[in-house]
Amino acid sequence: MEQTWRWFGPQDPISLDHVRQTGATGVVTALHHIDDNTVWSADEIDRRKTVIERAGLSWSVVESIPIPSIIKQGGAAAQKAIAVWKDSLANVGRAGIPVVCYNFMPVVDWTRTDLLFRVPTTGYALRFDMIDFIGYDAFVLRRANAEGDYPADAVRRAHSRIASKTEAEIALLERNIIAGLPGGAAVQTRSSIASEFANFKDIDADAMRHNMVQFVQEMSAIAEDVGVRLAIHPDDPPFSLFGLPRVVSTAEDVRHLVGAVESPANGITLCAGSYGSRSDNDVLAIASEFSSKINFAHLRNVTIEPDGSFFEDQHLEGGTDMVALIGILLAEERSARADTRARQIPIRSDHGHLLGSDGERPTNPGYSYIGRLKGLAELRGIIRTLESQSVGTQ
Template identity: 50%
Template sequence: MIESWRWYGPFDRIALDEIAQTGASGIVTAMHEIPSGEVWPRETIAARKSEIEAAGFDWVVVESLPVHERIKRGDGDLEPLFDSYRQSLANLAAEGIRTVCYNFMPLLDWTRTDLAAPVRRGGTCLRFSAPRMAAFEVHMLGRAEAEDDYPADVLRAASAWFEGSDETERETLLASIMAGLPGAFDRYDVDGLKQNLALYKGIDADTLRANFARFLTEVVPTAEELGMRLCVHPDDPPRDILGLPRIVSDAEDLAHVLGSVESPANGLTLCSGSLGANPANDVPAIAARFADRIHFAHLRNVAKEPDGSFEEAAHLEGDTDMVALVRVLLDEEARRRTEGRADAEIPFRPDHGQELLSDAARGTHPGYPLVGRLRGLAELRGVVRALSHSGAAHA
């Protein structure tokens, strides 16, 4: 497996020479400064790649080449947006970058209600509180249908939190929910969020699936021609929020997406944390079912609660059997090697580390601290090495 590290380029407060000390060999990054829908120029890609290689790394995965919101909504003449996406793929391939992670989550990427929830024995982590999310939707956003999306006990807890909160706490909640938008993208205030949610009015899960299928039909053939691999990231959290449908949340969703265009170029980013937040998901079993379409892996863990809340656990703690999951990925690599494939190794990265020790003072992107991810990488490295020793991956 290829040890990699997410780097936000000019937006990142962690430098490449610091990442080198983690032992990772691959960089996962994107051109976050380029607005969604615009072409990534080849010369800009080449400059970023040269910077990465000069620091001793390979640029192994693009995360993410964003899908424009109009494509997700099926809104207007989309051909120029499809053309831009295809051209960006061609420019990446021309520079030798062939694995592209993306998502099809409407409006927001990953969503959390707390960016610094306390962790036992010190440190902080990202957390999704179902009551706080309900408080935001019902009491701050005023979404009329939101009460139908949460059980009564969560709604009661949401009302209690809202009534006991002050304006600063409510602003912090809004900022936390907006924090999943990377790079230079704008954050929304409550009115701005309402306006953008209104653009999705009438778009249900079936409509979103149809729009996703159209996107894949438009871009997967180009990816095939270029020898590229597209790999969709699951929904985070894996449930409908803000009245927006989520359609990449469980095994059947994945089967629908991967089956809509049968091609190795239509693949999966196996995110153990996103899938693991759904109580119905057996993550190692999902990985085994779709192993031949996994082109990239995010390895992290979550601890779930009965009311739908969850938080980021240490990589070898939480609810997902990380050893069993890594065994599935190693077995898939072994299968690929028997086929003589040059791309047998699967890039992975430690995802969403806890903030530990000096992390809090650095002000890095939420969920992407240095020390916390270094701990995760070290633990995952140990699992990979132990399972690989004497063929244990095939036991």
């Protein structure tokens, strides 16, 4: 396994020197300063790659080349944006960067309602509160027919919750939900998000799935040519938000995509926290079934509450047995070596609690230093132990 670290470029408050101190050898990053509709040029990629390599690290994964909404909507109007994405992908491959992570979430990217949820250890975690989200959707944003998308009891609770909040609390909730999180979609406002909803009004899950498959078919051909492994990230959270279809949420969704595009370049990002945020997802079963398609892994854990809310737990706590999951990934690497598909799966300690002095300095939500450093150290301990046990049984 290759241990990696997500870095948001020169503007990241965490330096590459500090990244190297974590023990990670690979960097996961993107050219965040380039507009979504602009090709990543070879020169821009090489400049960033040089900066990373001078720090003694390698650029192991691109996360992500953004996919504009027009591509997700499909049709002839998407062709120009698809051509831009193809050129960026080709340039990434020619630069020798082996993995590209991407997602197909419409309008809003990864979403949380609370960025400072206090956990029993006195640190702070990210949280998705289902009742707060319903309250925002139905009674602040007032999306048409929103109440009909949720259970009646949850809507009643959400109405009471929103009524009890101050204007400042509602403004904070809105910022958390639609203002954009690190590496996610562009910042939205109430008016801009309403406009985006209108663009998707005629697109149901089947249409979205069709558009995704067409996109992946085209990109897989390019990826094969330039030696890139694609790794689609699951929806986060893995269920519909704002009535919009999300089509990378379950094992069946993955089954459909890998069956529709039978390319060696077409693979997945196994994000344990994203898949694990849905109670009917079995993360270990997903990892086992699609192990040969796992081109990247995000290792984090969540605890789900009865109403569908969840918070990001410590890396070794929560609903997923992290020891068993890492065992599945290591077994896939051994299997690949045995049949000449030798590869290392890049992993990263995804997110982390806000701990200690990190609370006193600027951080990207979920991407503080100490919490991820702690998580990576715990994951590394599991990896070393399981590898040692494997050697001992051979």
